[in-house]
Amino acid sequence: MAGALPDGEPVPDDGSLPDEATREVGKDGFAVYVHVPFCASRCGYCDFNTYTASELGGGASREEYADTVLAELALAARVIEPGRVDTVFVGGGTPTLLPAGDLARILDGIDRTWGLAPGAEVTTEANPESVDPAYLRELRRGGFTRISLGMQSAAENVLRVLDRRHTAGRAPRAAAEAGEAGFEHVNLDLIYGTPGETPEDFAASLDAVIGAGVDHVSAYALIVEDGTRMAGRMRRGELPYPSDDVAADRYLAAEAALSEAGLTWYEVSNWAQPGGECRHNLLYWTGADWWGLGPGAHSHVGGVRWWNVKHPVTYAKRLAAGTSPGHARETLSGDDRHMEDVMLRVRLRDGIPLDRVDATGAARALADGLLEPGAYDDGRLVLTLRGRLLADAVIRDVV
Structure with a gap:
């Protein structure tokens, strides 16, 4: 568990x-x-x-x-x-x-x-x-x-x-x-x-x-x-x-x-x-909204994220009593949402616009062969194959 x-x-x-x-x-x-x-x-x-x-x-x-x-x-x-x-x-x-x-x-x-x-x-x-x-x-x-x-x-x-x-x-x-x-x-x-x-x-x-x-x-x-x-x-x-x-x-x-x-x-x-x-x-x-149904499920709507109680018994008891099974929630700040957006989009083939990331870190990743030069010239950060192997390091550099 x-x-x-x-x-x-x-x-x-x-x-x-x-x-x-x-x-x-x-x-x-x-x-x-x-x-x-x-x-x-x-x-x-x-x-x-x-x-x-x-x-x-x-x-x-x-x-x-x-x-x-x-x-x-x-x-x-x-x-x-x-x-x-x-x-x-x-x-x-x-x-x-x-x-x-x-x-x-x-x-x-x-x-x-x-x-x-x-x-x-x-x-x-x-x-x-x-x-x-x-x-x-x-x-x-x-x-x-x-x-x-x-x-x-x-x-x-x-x-x-x-x-x-x-x-x-x-x-x-x-x-x-x-x-x-x-x-x-x-x-x-x-x-x-x-x-x-x-x-x-x-x-x-x-x-x-x-x-x-x-x-x-x-x-x-x-x-x-x-x-x-x-x-x-x-x-x-x-x-x-x-x-x-x-x-x-x-x-x-x-x-x-x-x-x-x-x-x-x-x-x-x-x-x-x-x-x-x-x-x-x-x-x-890509930052859409979703509702997670079930014990332990996470949800996100409009920058608010919450998570349900974990155990199926507790989950069922909450709902039988007519109350939300939500355990707790958080409201994401603009910086939080930006950081998560970068962390997720960098991993995608479509990448992320360069104006959404740290310019110095992106330039360093490009020099290290971790980013596609053509996409970079077009204003997007897209990982090379080597960049995919080091995706976590790229993310740390460009957040």
């Missing part, structure tokens, strides 16, 4: 927001995130706000979860009127541990409350072993257009270290089943740099995602979070810590293989075929 939530200003019992925050809600796009906090088992590297049956205890159930989320949606409807919802993303946890009908019911509630925009992107995450063709067909009939499958690796030894439950070939098969069910967009997630992973293991993973024919691939370096089972194994010397050099080699391998296969980077850790970009994440990365 994730660590403690940060403190902040109290959230009013009715969840209301300042008038200045809601005045132009949705003007730059509006998204809904739905958090499903259930997992069949906990992966050794995971510190997300998720719960297995043994961790959850009594007082919250999967069977009642959709109704609880819809209760928060009803509260949200009294707070804002965004006009339309451009994207919906159901994450977790493992959302597909809920019946497909429950996920469709939540989506229908969002549509009835705020209205889905024509052509809205609707995504759910899924573990490969948690779906089958019939389930996928029901999701598609329920209005889902995109699915993101947690593949992580095509190597059995790597999956064992990560405590993943699916077999190496299951994720590509699930991706094929999603395509057959009519999903317009399919993503496969990879993790690289796992202890024991060889270059050949990662090459096999890249071959597998390319062979699956998906239009989107996410690839992230393994991050070891304090408090996870994997962190404990590393402290005891059972596993080596990840290597930055190995992670850089893996990233270069991903860029070479995926770009050759027609998938272009559009964010440092994400590649897509033209039109396959995740529109929901792009809304996050």
Whole structure:
């Protein structure tokens, strides 16, 4: 389970927001995130706000979860009127541990409350072993257009270290089943740099995602979070810590293989075929508003950010009492919003206008070969391949 939530200003019992925050809600796009906090088992590297049956205890159930989320949606409807919802993303946890009908019911509630925009992107995450063709067909009939499958690796030894439950070939098969069910967009997630992973293991993973024919691939370096089972194994010397050099080699391998296969980077850790970009994440990365439904979910509207109580039992009790599940909130200053805008946009293929960043830091990054000269001449900061490897350093220089 994730660590403690940060403190902040109290959230009013009715969840209301300042008038200045809601005045132009949705003007730059509006998204809904739905958090499903259930997992069949906990992966050794995971510190997300998720719960297995043994961790959850009594007082919250999967069977009642959709109704609880819809209760928060009803509260949200009294707070804002965004006009339309451009994207919906159901994450977790493992959302597909809920019946497909429950996920469709939540989506229908969002549509009835705020209205889905024509052509809205609707995504759910899924573990490969948690779906089958019939389930996928029901999701598609329920209005889902995109699915993101947690593949992580095509190597059995790597999956064992990560405590993943699916077999190496299951994720590509699930991706094929999603395509057959009519999903317009399919993503496969990879993790690289796992202890024991060889270059050949990662090459096999890249071959597998390319062979699956998906239009989107996410690839992230393994991050070891304090408090996870994997962190404990590393402290005891059972596993080596990840290597930055190995992670850089893996990233270069991903860029070479995926770009050759027609998938272009559009964010440092994400590649897509033209039109396959995740529109929901792009809304996050470009400063749009969104409401997060579910325990521990974060929201942002008009410069006000808040986060819900973490535990599903507490979340359900708050809503049953007719009060907001918000734990705390903060009002971002102009400087805060600028800093976050730079941090996110620098990672995008479209980059950021040079007049939004520190000129001295940008000039230094250009001299170091971290920025594209042509884009720089046109007044934009865009990372080179080497710049992507050092994106955090570039961000520190130009904020």
